[in-house]
Amino acid sequence: MKNLTQISEECRKQAFDLNYFGAKKWKSAQKGRVLVGYLPIYFPREIVEAMNGIAVGILGVGDQKQVIKGDAFYQSYICHLPRGVIELALDNNFNDFDGFIFPSICDCVRNLSGMFRITKTGKFSKYLDFPQNFNPLTGGVFYRQELGSVQQEICRINGVLPSVKILNEKIEKYNQNRRFIENIYAIRQEFPWRLSAVDWYCIQRAGLMMTVEEHNAILSDVQTLLEENQGEPLDNIRVVVSGSFCEQPPLGLIKSIEMAGCYIVDDDFILGSRWIQGDIDSKSNDPMNAIVNAYLTQSTFSSALYDVGNPKGARLVELVKNRKADGVIFCAASFCDPALLDRPEMQKSCDEAGIHHINFQFHENTGQFKVIKEQCGTFSDSIKLWA
């Protein structure tokens, strides 16, 4: 078994591969395989895998690629993620991709789906509208139709028809995947020094570039390694990072938070992999219905989700308490309307619960972290010394 450093290094390479070599190699190994790219936050990837494909997570270009053409597509007040994604499309990084899914999260991503159509990137571009009505007879039926149209698109490409048995198998694999991820979060909650937040982020993000079976094998090794006692704890505070669910923070930012004396015990960086809380029924005669029901009843909280019955502020407070965190760092991408509009309400919930918090914004290509380190350092000190 490889050690944690080796695993995280390999995952880092895969996670940030803007040419998607791993996924393309997988596709080229067998005829009839499909690659479907999807944007944040969530898409039930098991549907694509059950039809001989991989749903590849597209999380922008970070600080790896200079965006030139992409800037011409978006106004200055739009976040950085879609600019980088259209730049990748125009530079042919998505060659070999068969289709793209744009989950309804904000206007920018919706517009991006139109741009992919105009630029004829991939064989299909699907703007996936998620239900905001959680009644199974309305929102449920609608959502099922939306997912069905994705299945039809894939079937048109490779002729594979959805099978109950295979979809149930894939649902079970993704159940395992979520269990591994939650177990590792639980271990990191108790022993955050055993695996840095940066390494853990890379390991999770790499999962969006490969089959669930491959990722489960990696997660299984990571869990085993983390169960061994190792390293010494630092006198750091424990924080939950909230607001980075779409455009991803640069690794330097995550590292800066940790270096400033904060253990990140929970976050929403790769939220899509943890969207469904708990298992989805994998023994159903109607697995599509199980996936739909899971979305309606087991979704986590997020700015992209209508939540009047179960407000996200209260759920964030609950998460902080469960993780025994000392505070919350609200860390949203600049111009990310969903995160920034939700922030005041979530801050209010934190204030009412006596939870300390700070906030700042980032771009995926932010290169200077001095001010952020300063903010996190003083936040950490204020909690350690005066809370």
Add this chain to the structure above:
Amino acid sequence: MNTLLTLGIDVGSNFIKAVLMECGTTKSVILDKHTEKIRKRNPAQLADEMTTHLLEKHNFQYDDLAYLASTGEGDLVIRKRGHFYGMTTHSRGAVYFDSTAKTVVDLGALYVRAIRVNPQAKVLDYKMTGQCASGSGQFLENISRYLGLSIDEVGDISLRSTKPEVSSGICAVLAETDVINMVSRGITTPDIIKGIHLSIANRIIKLLSALKAESPVFLTGGMALNKGLIQAIQESLQETKKNFIIKTNPDAIYAGAIGAALWGAYRYHKLKQGKVMAKVVA
């Protein structure tokens, strides 16, 4: 045993400062202190060697330390128990030297920071110089090198000035150009140095005004021992009719490391208390 052995390490951009302290409930004393200029050495390795050196010198083992605290570039301190931010440690160090201090000015290599503190050394507010390094120790060191002086002698040389020539206080590049022009115009070295000191002093006074600082003001960091700079600050204060008492200490360069060591002792007690509380609750 009522005292705790703690070690504070302040990793700056030019120097690493380490202080070994015996911290009691009523009084804490410095057992030893050590400074090393980083030069081209590996700072992480150097910081570790300094830790070992101080401990061995006093026949202590690493395990005898209740808390090894870092400040500054703390990720370079391998065996640390915890890290404290520079502003927090300099405030604590200043209050250790002078319990009446109400404002602390950290005169660092890359920036100057004015901090308002309460008697417990809690940071109440702060202001710091912006992007440009023209008000910093590194800038002063560069200029002294151009003029063929060692950084230790610039203070005394500045005191010999009769007609200081003030340089740009906004931009280090412009200030360096100013100095080249001054040299070519035959301005004497003491007048050039004094002019730079006055320029830095003016930036400090602007920070103090913006902060609505209260007296006494305690200077910490590498430049706090520079007699020429202190004289320039006093003169600028008189000129601007500001009535601040300026204080410092021969060990002011260690303020960050001392603050880290003291906060380390505080955290040790707090964590121990927390564990006891957790047991009681369980």
